[in-house]
Amino acid sequence: MNLSFLKAYALEKRIPIITDEALALIEAEIKKHHVKDVLEIGTAIGYSALAMASFGCHVDTIERDEFMIEEAKRHFDRYDEDHQITLYPFDALTYHLPEKTYDLIFIDAAKSQYQTFFNKFTPYLKLGGLVICDNLNFHHLDPAKVNRHTQGLLRKLDVFKRFLADHPHFKTEFYDLGDGTSLSVRIK
Numbered sequence: 001m002n003l004s005f006l007k008a009y010a011l012e013k014r015i016p017i018i019t020d021e022a023l024a025l026i027e028a029e030i031k032k033h034h035v036k037d038v039l040e041i042g043t044a045i046g047y048s049a050l051a052m053a054s055f056g057c058h059v060d061t062i063e064r065d066e067f068m069i070e071e072a073k074r075h076f077d078r079y080d081e082d083h084q085i086t087l088y089p090f091d092a093l094t095y096h097l098p099e100k101t102y103d104l105i106f107i108d109a110a111k112s113q114y115q116t117f118f119n120k121f122t123p124y125l126k127l128g129g130l131v132i133c134d135n136l137n138f139h140h141l142d143p144a145k146v147n148r149h150t151q152g153l154l155r156k157l158d159v160f161k162r163f164l165a166d167h168p169h170f171k172t173e174f175y176d177l178g179d180g181t182s183l184s185v186r187i188k
Ligand SMILES: C[S@@+](CC[C@H](N)C(=O)[O-])C[C@H]1O[C@@H](n2cnc3c(N)ncnc32)[C@H](O)[C@@H]1O
Pocket: 016, 017, 018, 041, 042, 043, 044, 045, 046, 047, 048, 049, 062, 063, 064, 065, 068, 090, 091, 092, 093, 108, 109, 110
């Protein structure tokens, strides 16, 4: 499916969506590992979910923002012709997903909560499954040149990256593409 019109729409509305580079990584991993079931945290307008569906996956995706939910619904109604996408219009921090296991979890929501999302949703991941996190570099901002709130976010992302690197159940690689992407494989 050619989703360039949706990408242009996101750009026009200043809605952050996955970069082409990070999406290419996801596509390659989906094909390499024969991924069928994806859980996405952070739908926005549905761009990445539609892209992953076009790679042959079923995508369960969670979004809490009302405007985004309406936009995503509109796009899924129109373009998810084979009903490969299920939208959960909830806050991922509090929502209890139905019992199910996934081959890939894509975390692309509030940066301050990445570790919470990781801990909450990786029990749903199959052994050998993948977790991909986007936006880990936060534009390579210099902590000395940003406000305290942003310094806090940068610190949290650093803690999360260390947590991933040291996690005994996951083998993680970090890629300097998009705005910083990690790929973790569940090994235990
Ligand atoms: C970067 S955008 C997602 C972009 C989308 N994955 C794409 O590439 O097309 C992040 C989205 O996560 C949503 N979000 C942030 N925290 C969330 C939470 N706790 N639960 C559900 N959605 C959340 C935001 O409302 C926002 O729409």
